[in-house]
Amino acid sequence: MNQYSKRFFLKNIVVLLCTIGLSLKSFAAKWNKEAFNADNLSQSFELLGVVNAQQTDQIELKVPQIAENGTIVPIEIFSSIPKTQNIYILVDKNPSPLTASFYFSAKTLPFLSTRIKMRESSKLIVVVKTQEHKFFSTQREVKVTIGGCGEEE
Amino acid sequence: MADKIRTRVTLSGGILDLKMLIFHPMESGLRKDAVTKKLIPRHFIDRLEIKLNEKLVMETHLSRSVSRNPFLHFRLKNTNSGDIIKISWTDNMGDSGKTEAKVP
Numbered sequence: 001m002n003q004y005s006k007r008f009f010l011k012n013i014v015v016l017l018c019t020i021g022l023s024l025k026s027f028a029a030k031w032n033k034e035a036f037n038a039d040n041l042s043q044s045f046e047l048l049g050v051v052n053a054q055q056t057d058q059i060e061l062k063v064p065q066i067a068e069n070g071t072i073v074p075i076e077i078f079s080s081i082p083k084t085q086n087i088y089i090l091v092d093k094n095p096s097p098l099t100a101s102f103y104f105s106a107k108t109l110p111f112l113s114t115r116i117k118m119r120e121s122s123k124l125i126v127v128v129k130t131q132e133h134k135f136f137s138t139q140r141e142v143k144v145t146i147g148g149c150g151e152e153e
Numbered sequence: 154m155a156d157k158i159r160t161r162v163t164l165s166g167g168i169l170d171l172k173m174l175i176f177h178p179m180e181s182g183l184r185k186d187a188v189t190k191k192l193i194p195r196h197f198i199d200r201l202e203i204k205l206n207e208k209l210v211m212e213t214h215l216s217r218s219v220s221r222n223p224f225l226h227f228r229l230k231n232t233n234s235g236d237i238i239k240i241s242w243t244d245n246m247g248d249s250g251k252t253e254a255k256v257p
Contacts, residue, residue: 027209031199036216072220091218095183099218106230107210108203109168113226117181117218148220 027103036098041125044090044098050127053135056081061126061138067118070148076113079128081136084110086129093122117148158240158252169232169256171203173240174224177250181217196246198223204239205229232256 035047045053062076077087085104090097094117104110110128118124125139157176162169175198182195195217203211211227229238234256241251 027212031214036199036214076226094218095181096216096218099216101214103212103214105210107205107208109228109230111226111228113224115220115224117220 027105032098032101037096038098039096041090041092041097044096045127048088048098048101048127050088050129050135050137053127053137056128056136056138059126059128059136059138061124061140063124063140063142065141066143066145068145070118070120070144070146072115073118073142073144073148074113074115075124077111077126079110079136081110081128081130083131084128085131087112088127088129089116090125090127091116091118091122092125094119097125118142118144119147120144157250158242160238160240160252160254162238162254162256164232164234164256167231169229169236169238170226171229171238171254172224172226174222175201175242175250176222177242177244179217179219179221179223196244198242198244201225201240201242203227203229204241205232206236207239 032047035044038044038047058080060078067073075089079087087102087110089099091099099116102112121143123139124142125137127135127137129135159174161172177198178196180193180196182192184193185191186193197217198215201213201215202209210229215223236256237253238256239253243249
């Protein structure tokens, strides 16, 4: 083994070890700054890599039809789509539509409940990504009485 | 900030209900200070991790559109009494917090 190939070999080992270290530390991608800062729905979808999202009734979405206070909109999601890996929540008319993304493992049920902000009445979209990189979505119109972004609380 | 997470853990039929309330302003960057009338800078939790017995089982990315003092509810499978749940978060300004809970 000459000097060059030895160095090449060592470099590869280092890269490999780093990759293993990183993958143990986290299984999700890094915080997707571009997607979270996108200011319209189609851009958010593009930056998340969402393609051909199929409408489905296999995502159970519980959200109020009328949310009186846009600063606290309760939302509950359960996906019965096999091999659900990620769930994304998007609010069409928020300054940045992408609100949250969740990465599930074999140990977690594809279920979540949280509270989000909505600036105004809007379409709320939930997208599921499977382990096979297939996309499914469901949506609901939510009426907001008092908006939840810039207002003094 | 380490103590600013409240958790509730209940186990039934092997399914663990994990509820948490994190005390955090979750500033959107769009709200004005009532006194100075200046915009309050964005300040929000962006990552939250859940470990079950030191193994990462759930990763969550949040944004400024999650309500102030985020409430989150997840469900874990195949958990046993005595298992240790660890929750940790970081925000866009470099703050962080963590807590742990024992499955009853």
